[in-house]
Amino acid sequence: MISIVSPVYKAENIVDELLARIERVLEGMQVAYEIILVDDCGPDNSWAKIVSNAKRNPKVRGIKLSRNFGQHHAITAGLDASKGDWVVVMDCDLQDRPEEIVPLYAKAQEGFDIVFARRAVRQDKWLKRMSSAMFYRAFEYLSGLPQDGSIANFGIYSRKTINAINSMREPMRAFAPMAKWVGFRHTAIDVQHAERFEGTTSYNWSKLINLALDISIAYSEKPLRMAVKAGISISLLAFIYAIYNVIAYLMGWIQVSGYASLIISIWFFSGLIIFILGILGLYIGKIFDSVKDRPLYLIDQTT
Secondary structure (H helix, E strand, C coil), X not given: CEEEEEEECCCCCCHHHHHHHHHHHHHHHCCCEEEEEEECCCCCCHHHHHHHHHHHCCCEEEEEECCCCCHHHHHHHHHHHCCCCEXXXXXXXXXXXXXXXXXXXXXXXXXXXXXXXXXXXXXXXHHHHHHHHHHHHHHHHHHCCCCCCCEEEEEEEEHHHHHHHHCCCCCCCCHHHHHXXXXXXXXXXXXXXXXXXXCCCCCCHXXXXXXXXXXXXXXXXXXXXXXXHHHHHHXXXXXXXXXXXXXXXXXXXXXXXXXXXXXXXXXXXXXXXXXXXXXXXXXXXXXXXXHHCCCCCCEEEEC
């Protein structure tokens, strides 16, 4: 059995086409399947479209979250509900082409637990490609994990892999890094990346920055190490500068103490202290979110 999990947000005019293409592909493969669409409480009528399709085809299942929890929490809700031996995770905007499920499944039958879909030629706009590349480079540096910006959520995953991912209940969710973290035998194949069927991405710069911070903090303590290294480096420079000032004073090179250097030092070190405290605050805030042990999502309705 193959489970298709797709988070839905502002896709009222996409759901029908998405399901038609997925159903056509899976029925052609002659496999048992289920399609799980998770409505992340968008501002349109996506849920009504999901309900009508579920009445038409009992293999379509809908989950409506109580509020907008975010893409990766919506994926988690779909994974928790999935029953398939294999699970395909894909976006709802049809940039992840349902027709690519066939080669992904075929590659998985060679003995792989995870087959990622590598977007060989991305169809996003230049700004989106650049921001994505910057995000993955920063994440790779901060996390210490190798990252491929051409790989996102789209792929096929064995039940063993999904069970392992589902066992990770931390509130900071990022499906693709979690899938890479669990290990198991994995590979990637090139797929054709399509243009968006409709609308624009919901990920703006603010959301990308917040996601990068969340993932970096969740998967690495490197920002803390960077803060320690910065403190040590500046302390060393300050010690060298202090020795220079003592020598300059004894040699009579200093006639009038400089006001500018004093102000610059105060502002620089104050900014550095605030920066380090901010990093510590982010980690403490995430710890606070974790110890509250709230559910990762809340379900309002199901079909």
